[in-house]
Amino acid sequence: MSEDNTANGDRKPEAGKVSNAKKQTNRRRALRTILLTGGVLGAAGSGFLPLIYSKKHRLRPPGALDEKDFLSSCIKCGQCVQVCPVEAIKLADLVDGMGVGTPYIDAREQACDFSCDAVQCILACPTGSLTYHKPAHMTVRPGAELSSKPILLAKEKDAEPTLNLAERIGVARLTRPESCLAIQGKGFKGSARGANFEGKLRYMSVDRWKPIPVNDYKYDREVCDLCEQACPIKGAITVEMGLGKDGKMKGIPVVHEACVGCGVCEMICPTEPASIEIIPGEGWRA
């Protein structure tokens, strides 16, 4: 950009007379305009990063459309963030490569424990990016469809105990069986994630309506089965107990078809890193 340029948009030469200086000014202005076009479109190119990164799946809020549809329909308003009682939903930043301002869940930090009882994020979504009923023309990922509406343990005795969810957002997997305390036959005492953990969870034995800090709840298990204890969905995970070869009581966490992929097991798992994790977007395989 030259400093000797004295272009002034307010002044125009008399009609028909275009001086050489003015011509030069116009040419420079055209160049600058092209430069700005390039700059803005270059920045806009960063908007496509999520499409490149989309191979790496992230956990979207419950009821989310498949990634491509989700990215096209999300208006990035954060209303889902606002209604979540445990603040599980966060908005992605520039470097997350998943769309500036789109919502995601970092289950290890704060999983969705359905404390809202009714998947309110879906209710809040104005564009249908999160939806109870997927439009007919959209395909369902293999294994994503739930065989029946999941039963929320907190509502089990209510007249309507189910969550209005048709698809799972992922599936829990015991990705590090070697570190799993249950498999080693170890018990667990104390707060699940240590003193500095800030995540919240609803404990039915403490308060039906209000989630409390995970920190404040002290476990005391003979053989660790925190994933089963914390799971908010009926019949989604069990820790199958049995005697090991050494005669010690051991457990194997088994994920069942009812798993919706909420991530509470990943959040509560006391090993570091978590032995059980949610595979976002993954379908159920028997």
Place this chain on the structure above:
Amino acid sequence: MSALLKKRFVDQIKVLFGADPAKPTKPEDISPAAQTIHFYKKGNKDFKLHAQAHEQKSTKWRNRRWATLIFANLLFVISFALDIQILEGALTASRFVGFHLIDLNSALQVMLAHKHIINNLLIGTGTVLVLWVLLGGRTFCSWICPYHLLAEWAEKIHLFLAKKKLVTDQTMDRRLRTVFWVIFALLAIATGYTVYEAISPTGIVSRALIYGPGLAMLWVLALLFFEVFFSRRAWCRYACPIGLTYGVVGIISPVRIKYKLDGCFHEGDCRKVCLVPHVLDTVIKGRAIEPEVPIGPDCTRCGLCVDACPTGSLTFEIKGLSKLM
């Protein structure tokens, strides 16, 4: 509306899309009434002196506008921070005590990209469309958009530096905004992804205020830097497709600035403060085609010209209402 004003109405729509305002060249381009006023103004040397003597700077409309802008954005912030649920969401989409409100440009991007429109999206967009038709289209820009306020402060720095001759305003071709609008619409249709939303400073600043700032604010800072040191109000003037979307809405809006020829001293203070001085072409000596001329749809109804005008020749007008009263 006179035939001349109709012609100007169409001309001002072209100006919205980036054309230069048409100058009246032939005598019949100006109404006889306006010609008479122009005639008596010719050669009156006292104008400048008179104008200077009467100079007074008001900040009435600016203060009202800033208060409104800050209040609206603050309402978003406290609705979430204090969980009072009056205005939930961000500027792109929100609920005002339960009613869906969806930004027109964001809605357009989502509709083009997603190609599936649900009822809530339609209701929210419709509500906002009616709202801004009533309130003046680009009124959104200067009275609500949080980036506008940041850019206004950056503009003050730019003008200060320009006065010290440290920077000069590098103007650009205004047709660029229309080009961007088309490019972003086509990108949304073709890629199925709302590309513009990734760089929209309006969305980024709004979310930063409500949910806390992120690295995306660096892009906003880069824009402000560009505006301070290179090109005055470059984003709002030459780039922002949101401005064009709301500008189109403003074509049929009854809220606008009205120019009255007879009292005007043609000093041009209004054009100096204006974000979109091309809409004020009519205030240049000899240009007004009628004694009263409504300002075109690219005007953001910010009221800076109303504040700057020492003679009251520019005023807010609600079309139809003045006839009733």
